[in-house]
Amino acid sequence: QKEVEQNSGPLSVPEGAIASLNCTYSDRGSQSFFWYRQYSGKSPELIMFIYSNGDKEDGRFTAQLNKASQYVSLLIRDSQPSDSATYLCAVNDAGGTSYGKLTFGQGTILTVHP
Amino acid sequence: GAGVSQSPSNKVTEKGKDVELRCDPISGHTALYWYRQSLGQGLEFLIYFQGNSAPDKSGLPSDRFSAERTGGSVSTLTIQRTQQEDSAVYLCASSRQSVRAFFGQGTRLTVV
Numbered sequence: 001q002k003e004v005e006q007n008s009g010p011l012s013v014p015e016g017a018i019a020s021l022n023c024t025y026s027d028r029g030s031q032s033f034f035w036y037r038q039y040s041g042k043s044p045e046l047i048m049f050i051y052s053n054g055d056k057e058d059g060r061f062t063a064q065l066n067k068a069s070q071y072v073s074l075l076i077r078d079s080q081p082s083d084s085a086t087y088l089c090a091v092n093d094a095g096g097t098s099y100g101k102l103t104f105g106q107g108t109i110l111t112v113h114p
Numbered sequence: 115g116a117g118v119s120q121s122p123s124n125k126v127t128e129k130g131k132d133v134e135l136r137c138d139p140i141s142g143h144t145a146l147y148w149y150r151q152s153l154g155q156g157l158e159f160l161i162y163f164q165g166n167s168a169p170d171k172s173g174l175p176s177d178r179f180s181a182e183r184t185g186g187s188v189s190t191l192t193i194q195r196t197q198q199e200d201s202a203v204y205l206c207a208s209s210r211q212s213v214r215a216f217f218g219q220g221t222r223l224t225v226v
Contacts, residue, residue, distance in 0.1 A: 004156075043218060044217050088157065
């Protein structure tokens with residue numbers, strides 16, 4: 001059973017600080033890693049994805065992979081109140097033919113307070 | 115349309131009734147997925163369609179659940195003899211060959 005684990009939080013950070021979100025995955029062969037943002041009552045929105053060959057930075061967001069320890073992190077710099085949401089970590093079903101078959105963590109609730 | 119469209123947005127049904135949920139993917143997307151999200155939970159994979167290949171049904175929780183995709187476009191998820199534990203938000207997503215899946219707004223199913 002492939003698993004993705006996240007701390008449910010809530011994680012509370014002040015505006016302007018760095019928010020650090022983490023998740024661990026059980027399948028060592030996983031190749032693709034995703035971070036989705038989900039506002040309350042809305043559908044998930046993909047904000048970052050990385051492959052097993054490296055980290056990625058996009059604006060205020062950085063996704064990092066530690067393959068040896070099997071965890072993925074998302075850093076949000078200069079956090080804004082609008083970043084307050086649930087962040088879902090997902091891992092691609094490595095070795096399968098279903099590129100979109102993702103295993104999701106439970107999500108971490110992030111609150112950025114002014 | 116511009117995004118993945120799901121209908122209805124909300125559905126309240128009595129226990130034991132059958133329901134059909136519809137998903138209209140983004141035009142040109144060959145892959146379509148159904149996920150379920152229960153209150154306060156992560157997303158649970160249900161089923162995946164890719165082109166003309168046989169669907170991956172490995173996530174369907176019981177034989178009361180089925181899905182079809184007609185003409186490689188619109189998909190219908192059917193739940194027969196609904197139970198209270200089926201209450202959840204049912205999310206549909208679609209993608210091209212890449213892994214970037216776009217989600218619809220979901221159907222909130224409430225079984226009373």
